[in-house]
Amino acid sequence: MALSTQLHVVTGKGGTGKTTVAAALAMSLAGQGKKVLLCEVEGRQGIAQLFDVPPLPYEERRIAVGLGGGEVFALAIDPEAALLEYLAMYYRLGRAGKALDKFGIIDFATTIAPGVRDVLLTGKVYEAARRKDGNRFTYDAVIMDAPPTGRITRFLNVNAEVAGLAKVGPIRRQADSIMEMMRSAQTWVHLVTVLEEMPVQETIDGIAELTSARLPVGHVILNLVRPPVLTASTRDALAAGSLKTASVAKALAGAGLDEAAAPALIAGGAAHLERQRLQDSQREILDACGRPLVELPLLTDGVDLGALFELAERLEALP
Ligand SMILES: Nc1ncnc2c1ncn2[C@@H]1O[C@H](COP(=O)(O)OP(=O)(O)OP(=O)(O)O)[C@@H](O)[C@H]1O
Ligand SMILES: [Mg+2]
Structure with a gap:
């Protein structure tokens, strides 16, 4: 078991392979015996499609096992469910929370105010990464199939904005704790790209933005490389x-x-x-x-479970 849960955030330009790389990284870590949570935040059900399982509920499900006792759990984080969970946890608003739904308040918070949505999504990732069973962390690693490069810095940094608004109190403390995790030595933001001009430029801009927000840049993953x-x-x-x-x-x-x-x-x-x-x-x-680079080949037969294992092997170099 890890001393503290690692957080791998996988971003990249749309369609370059974020979901594939996040899943392959999860398989790679599970292959090393780790217990991993693979989560998505975009409501796309990309993970379920990739692993060929029914759509993921807002509940952690085991979707694969690795060698040496490793396991991959998956979770599709839904902002509405996260908000209800949050209200239930902090305000004991079990059923009353659901009643808010009727007045459109949940909708307001999760769709109309996009910042709130990101606070809820990152809040849930934080909860999973800090959860303990007894005195051990529940997961060795949490992997996030994250929003694309153009939105990633704002997304990961949203709690810095919250901290700027709430000067004191529990919301401020929560926001500070989340930012502390995002910037810690256990967090890496990996950028997936293909070797073409536009996505490469976006990757370079993304690295600069993350760096200026003091967010830790991990590996650059070159996907769909033609041998x-x-x-x-x-x-x-x-x-x-x-x-x-x-x-x-x-x-x-x-x-x-x-x-x-x-x-x-x-x-x-x-x-x-x-x-x-x-x-x-x-x-x-x-x-x-x-930044360290890792290359993943273009697999001509597409990506199935077998292909994920192949890609996973190449990601062993990641921390
Ligand atoms: N190394 C690879 N070899 C062959 N096909 C790949 C490879 N990596 C990804 N693909 C395919 O490319 C497509 C896009 O990949 P993926 O869904 O992982 O990208 P994404 O960045 O998550 O996309 P989106 O922005 O839509 O969420 C998928 O059909 C996937 O199977
Ligand atoms: Mg995707």
């Missing part, structure tokens, strides 16, 4: 424009293949080469930002 498939000599010939259609056609025919495919094959090779160059230049840009 090089050409031999060095083919690459050189393509680059020099010296790969002739006739010789490729001859090689195809020699292998019993359709020689008419030669021009398309050469064009495909050139496009692949161009992509590799682009990947290399974007990787160099990220290298210069000084």
Whole structure:
């Protein structure tokens, strides 16, 4: 059991693989025998889809087991349920809390006032990360499939705003405790990106924003990386424009293949080469930002449970 629960926040531009990476990281830690809570805060049910289980309720459910006694629990944090839970806990408003629903107050708090929504979501993550069974923390690690890069700093920092509003009292203390956890040595904000210009720029901007808000940046995870498939000599010939259609056609025919495919094959090779160059230049840009990088390959058969195990192995380097 950990001395204190680790918090891994996984952000990134939309569609770059946040949910996939968060799940793979959960599997990786469970593979090391850890008890992990994987939670999502965007109401997308992405985790349930990925693990092929029914939609997650507002309740921690075990969805996978790892080697050496490791386990992955999952939770879809719903701001309305979190608010009712909060009211029940702090004001003992069990049924009365539900009555607020009738007056649209819950709706107001969770959708109309977006800051309140983020306070509730981060509050629940804090609760899970600080929960204890006896004198041990319930989870070794909490992993959050988080909002995208453009919103992450504001999201994680929302309790600093609350602390600025509430000068004293229990709300101030709670807000301070959450910010203390967010900025602690047990928290990491990992950024997932693909090796393309726009997402890489967004990643660099995201790192700068997180850093200026004193939030701890973890690894940069390069996802959907296309492995090089050409031999060095083919690459050189393509680059020099010296790969002739006739010789490729001859090689195809020699292998019993359709020689008419030669021009398309050469064009495909050139496009692949161009992509590799682009990947290399974007990787160099990220290298210069000084954060540790981890690469995950583009898996051509999509992401199923087996693929998650494969990706999990590559994430073992994370703390
Ligand atoms: N390494 C990979 N190889 C192949 N497919 C991948 C890989 N990583 C992610 N995908 C696929 O890419 C798509 C987007 O991934 P994912 O849902 O994890 O991204 P996301 O950042 O969570 O997206 P959103 O912003 O919509 O929440 C999914 O279909 C997923 O299966
Ligand atoms: Mg997602």
